[in-house]
Amino acid sequence: MHKYIIKRLLFLIPTILGVAFIIFFVLNLTPGNPGRAILGTSAPQADVDQLNEELGYNLPLLQKYVNYIRKVAVEQDFGTSYFTKQGVFDEVWPRFMITMRLACVGIVLSTLIGVPLGILAAVKQYSPLDTIPSLISFLLAAIPAFVLGMVLLFLFSLKLNLLPSYGLNSWQSYIMPALTISIPTAAINLRFTKSSMLESIRQDFVRTARAKGASERVVIWKHALKNALLPVVTNIGLNLGGLIAGSVVAEQLFSVPGVGSLIVDRIKYKDEPVIIAGTVLIAVCFTIIMLLVDLIYAYIDPRIRAKYASTKG
Amino acid sequence: MTEQRNATPAAEVFKKQSQAKEIWRRFKKNRGAVIGLILLSAILLIIIFADLIVPYEQATVQDMSQKLATPSPEHWFGMDSYGRDLFARVIHGGRTSLSIALLATLSSCVVGSALGAVAGYFGGWVDNLIMRSLDIFMSVPDILFTMAVVFALGANFTNLLIALTLAYFTNYVRLVRSQVLNLSEQDYVEAARAGGAGSARIIISHILPNAIGVIIVNTTLNVAKIILYESTLSFLGLGMPPPSPEWGLILSEAREFMRRAPHMMLFPAMAIVLSACSVNLIGDGLRDALDPHLKS
Amino acid sequence: MKDTILEIKDLSVIYKTDLETVEAVNGISLTIGKGKTYGLVGETGAGKTTTALSILRLLPAATGRVLGGSIQFDGEDVLSLSESDMCALRGRRIAMVFQDPMTSLNPVMTVGDQIAEALLVHDRKMGKEEVERRVEETLSMVGILPSRKIEYPHQFSGGMKQRVVIAMALACEPELLIADEPTTALDVTIQAQVLMMIKELRNRLGTSMLMITHDLGIVAKICDDVGVMYAGEIVESGSVEDIFSPGRHHPYTEGLFGSIPDLKSRARRLTPIAGLMPDPTALPQGCVFAPRCKKCQERCKTVRPKAVTEGTHRIACHLYGGQAAGSAQGISGGQDAFRRKEEQ
Numbered sequence: 004m005h006k007y008i009i010k011r012l013l014f015l016i017p018t019i020l021g022v023a024f025i026i027f028f029v030l031n032l033t034p035g036n037p038g039r040a041i042l043g044t045s046a047p048q049a050d051v052d053q054l055n056e057e058l059g060y061n062l063p064l065l066q067k068y069v070n071y072i073r074k075v076a077v078e079q080d081f082g083t084s085y086f087t088k089q090g091v092f093d094e095v096w097p098r099f100m101i102t103m104r105l106a107c108v109g110i111v112l113s114t115l116i117g118v119p120l121g122i123l124a125a126v127k128q129y130s131p132l133d134t135i136p137s138l139i140s141f142l143l144a145a146i147p148a149f150v151l152g153m154v155l156l157f158l159f160s161l162k163l164n165l166l167p168s169y170g171l172n173s174w175q176s177y178i179m180p181a182l183t184i185s186i187p188t189a190a191i192n193l194r195f196t197k198s199s200m201l202e203s204i205r206q207d208f209v210r211t212a213r214a215k216g217a218s219e220r221v222v223i224w225k226h227a228l229k230n231a232l233l234p235v236v237t238n239i240g241l242n243l244g245g246l247i248a249g250s251v252v253a254e255q256l257f258s259v260p261g262v263g264s265l266i267v268d269r270i271k272y273k274d275e276p277v278i279i280a281g282t283v284l285i286a287v288c289f290t291i292i293m294l295l296v297d298l299i300y301a302y303i304d305p306r307i308r309a310k311y312a313s314t315k316g
Numbered sequence: 317m318t319e320q321r322n323a324t325p326a327a328e329v330f331k332k333q334s335q336a337k338e339i340w341r342r343f344k345k346n347r348g349a350v351i352g353l354i355l356l357s358a359i360l361l362i363i364i365f366a367d368l369i370v371p372y373e374q375a376t377v378q379d380m381s382q383k384l385a386t387p388s389p390e391h392w393f394g395m396d397s398y399g400r401d402l403f404a405r406v407i408h409g410g411r412t413s414l415s416i417a418l419l420a421t422l423s424s425c426v427v428g429s430a431l432g433a434v435a436g437y438f439g440g441w442v443d444n445l446i447m448r449s450l451d452i453f454m455s456v457p458d459i460l461f462t463m464a465v466v467f468a469l470g471a472n473f474t475n476l477l478i479a480l481t482l483a484y485f486t487n488y489v490r491l492v493r494s495q496v497l498n499l500s501e502q503d504y505v506e507a508a509r510a511g512g513a514g515s516a517r518i519i520i521s522h523i524l525p526n527a528i529g530v531i532i533v534n535t536t537l538n539v540a541k542i543i544l545y546e547s548t549l550s551f552l553g554l555g556m557p558p559p560s561p562e563w564g565l566i567l568s569e570a571r572e573f574m575r576r577a578p579h580m581m582l583f584p585a586m587a588i589v590l591s592a593c594s595v596n597l598i599g600d601g602l603r604d605a606l607d608p609h610l611k612s
Numbered sequence: 613m614k615d616t617i618l619e620i621k622d623l624s625v626i627y628k629t630d631l632e633t634v635e636a637v638n639g640i641s642l643t644i645g646k647g648k649t650y651g652l653v654g655e656t657g658a659g660k661t662t663t664a665l666s667i668l669r670l671l672p673a674a675t676g677r678v679l680g681g682s683i684q685f686d687g688e689d690v691l692s693l694s695e696s697d698m699c700a701l702r703g704r705r706i707a708m709v710f711q712d713p714m715t716s717l718n719p720v721m722t723v724g725d726q727i728a729e730a731l732l733v734h735d736r737k738m739g740k741e742e743v744e745r746r747v748e749e750t751l752s753m754v755g756i757l758p759s760r761k762i763e764y765p766h767q768f769s770g771g772m773k774q775r776v777v778i779a780m781a782l783a784c785e786p787e788l789l790i791a792d793e794p795t796t797a798l799d800v801t802i803q804a805q806v807l808m809m810i811k812e813l814r815n816r817l818g819t820s821m822l823m824i825t826h827d828l829g830i831v832a833k834i835c836d837d838v839g840v841m842y843a844g845e846i847v848e849s850g851s852v853e854d855i856f857s858p859g860r861h862h863p864y865t866e867g868l869f870g871s872i873p874d875l876k877s878r879a880r881r882l883t884p885i886a887g888l889m890p891d892p893t894a895l896p897q898g899c900v901f902a903p904r905c906k907k908c909q910e911r912c913k914t915v916r917p918k919a920v921t922e923g924t925h926r927i928a929c930h931l932y933g934g935q936a937a938g939s940a941q942g943i944s945g946g947q948d949a950f951r952r953k954e955e956q
Binding site: 017157 | 457537540544548570
């Protein structure tokens with residue numbers, strides 16, 4: 004098991020290399036160049052070329068890539084922004100932390116809301132405890148996060164004037180972005196947990212547990228639940244992509260200075276160092292969470308644990 | 317359309333006609349599913365015959381004198397900030413939004429399921445190769461990747477389709493793989509293997525039919541999700557280039573005029589919610605019809 | 613009455629979904645004596661498992677429903693017990709072994725924990741060491757190394773899993789063991805082992821047993837009494853001698869025997885029963901077996917046969933029925949026959 008974890012952590016290295024390459028590659032396909040973007044359309048071509056040269060933008064793709072990786076690995080230097088001329092790390096890190104804070108609030112809220120309600124809905128199937136949350140989650144699953152955010156903004160800022168409409172300066176200002184991110188995911192979690200739980204409840208081993216004389220409470224919470232949670236754990240991990248997307252949207256809607264809106268802004272200027280650093284940071288964080296999900300999965304499913312132990316050392 | 321697309325694999329699983337009929341019979345009994353089917357058919361009909369209802373020019377012609385006008389008998393949904401008829405924009409916008417969503421669902425399902433089945437069934441280095449590449453791929457959040465791809469390739473129909481497929485096929489790989497992992501431990505698969513059935517045959521005729529429930533539930537959920545995702549992309553300014561109408565784009569324009577013209581936000585949002593809801597209703601109905609135990 | 617452990621009278625069970633109603637069990641009656649083994653024989657879908665689940669009240673809550681009849685366990689009416697009394701009964705006094713050992717164990721719990729649970733739900737105060745000791749005892753009783761208690765179900769073979777299931781069922785030394793085709797899912801060689809083990813444990817613990825099977829060989833080996841079930845009804849019942857000796861039999865029982873290869877008369881060809889079981893959502897009006905019966909007469913198609921009793925041997929067939937009065941009340945006619953049997 005320890006070997007497996009170390010192996011997975013070592014896998015972070017190719018992940019980072021791969022992600023950086025993908026971004027370099029994709030950005031290389033785009034038209035335009037940073038010099039033009041920074042100096043504007045009216046600047047003379049000679050100035051633009053000179054700036055591009057200074058920035059190291061004109062080097063061939065692979066050379067640029069290798070240079071970048073060497074710099075990061077050897078000097079821990081993420082380069083300087085083409086656009087602001089500041090150190091990339093200092094620029095990206097604080098904004099990355101803001102996005103992560105939002106995404107974490109999102110993952111916790113959506114799990115805390117969605118999973119228990121889903122379990123309850125399955126256990127009390129056809130009762131109001133099932134039908135009402137199921138109906139609400141059904142509607143929510145059809146509303147895009149940005150529409151939800153707009154509705155929240157319209158209601159709580161414009162009409163009721165209760166919550167600040169932008170920034171992240173007080174705890175109140177967290178409410179709307181956090182809800183925008185987590186409510187759609189909570190709805191998905193509810194649906195997923197409910198169907199997984201219903202599936203689990205009708206398994207043979209649940210009947211065996213009943214036949215032993217176990218009370219309904221034990222049957223549900225001990226036997227059915229643990230088996231039902233296996234796919235739910237995977238699903239929570241898969242949610243993270245949606246949460247990051249949600250936080251990009253929320254950052255745009257509520258003018259939150261997160262890494263998502265930073266990347267969206269800098270894509271226009273082809274600010275490669277910033278875009279790459281931001282994406283790689285998110286990717287690393289993503290990979291670590293995925294590893295945690297797999298570990299939790301292995302922890303609750305002995306069959307998978309056995310597989311890891313035997314095949315992957 | 318969606319309904320048929322989803323029903324086809326089911327019909328293949330149960331090769332006997334009677335069982336397809338049985339599924340259809342159970343599907344019909346489900347009130348929500350029928351409502352969803354009617355709703356989606358209506359939406360699709362309106363979108364297909366959009367030109368007969370209101371000409372496309374209406375969606376792009378600007379009449380600044382009627383800027384942000386509220387709904388009226390002449391302009392049912394009111395006017396937007398450039399004085400364009402919102403009714404026409406919503407209906408014609410649906411064409412773009414829904415056809416991208418449906419096509420992207422289909423292509424992501426095919427690509428993802430195939431990779432997942434192969435990874436789960438063969439295991440070993442094949443599994444490792446596919447899953448590790450996928451891990452790298454998945455460690456870039458969909459939205460960033462899609463943004464980069466759309467930005468790099470340019471925003472048009474095909475590129476949006478590519479970007480959405482890239483964003484959504486990964487779900488299928490993981491889910492189908494884990495399904496196959498579970499299923500290939502089942503006795504009947506071993507039985508087929510022992511009977512000398514080839515790998516492709518086992519995957520196609522023994523494992524996929526049994527994983528189809530999960531695939532279908534996911535595919536329908538995904539149609540709705542992709543409708544939402546696609547509108548999110550246009551909201552962020554990465555969808556079809558303006559002035560072509562598109563639900564997310566209308567909403568992003570509506571954002572600035574939220575205080576003065578909330579109607580501009582209401583109708584495209586309703587269109588998104590209604591189509592996603594109807595698809596989800598059909599999906600749920602199909603799931604229950606395919607697997608009656610889940611409900612009873 | 614004192615030496616009866618289980619008495620089912622006129623039990624009827626349906627499965628009702630919003631689409632259809634399945635008549636799974638239609639007015640069956642049976643009695644199991646203390647320390648005796650009752651074999652319930654019949655094809656798949658005859659209602660054997662439904663009968664077993666009704667005894668434990670484990671019918672699927674959303675669909676299964678007991679329409680009528682009574683189930684007396686040791687003088688207590690099972691059907692009227694509260695849910696908590698029922699929990700105290702399940703596992704402790706009546707235990708069940710299910711058909712498919714592959715799916716009837718919880719994949720995420722060690723087998724030791726699953727056996728321990730059977731003990732602990734009925735005696736919460738049992739000390740940790742006591743539980744461990746009992747788990748180990750039970751495991752070695754079914755021929756599994758006690759050290760394997762920390763392993764998970766996926767680490768056991770099919771036969772071993774079924775042994776675990778049996779260990780779980782026997783952990784509390786129940787008075788009645790319901791075995792629902794315990795060997796059907798196993799290899800033939802393993803079948804014999806598991807069967808002999810069940811038989812030996814039954815003898816050692818003095819457990820009464822309801823053995824559900826479609827294998828007449830198993831019945832002959834371990835049962836005292838037999839009921840032959842077809843389409844939700846017991847068409848013939850009696851002691852093993854009654855059923856296995858030549859003489860008067862229900863045509864369905866004859867059919868069952870005809871379906872078994874006979875070593876002694878090698879020349880005879882296997883004679884399977886033609887046709888399929890009737891659709892349980894639309895049972896025939898007369899005798900349920902009439903559509904497949906070679907000796908079917910006109911009245912078999914319209915009138916439910918009354919049971920005829922001769923000592924312990926009971927047959928519900930027009931061939932032996934003589935007069936068939938009160939045609940419409942076929943089921944209650946069967947019930948009358950049971951009363952007569954009970955009074956003997």
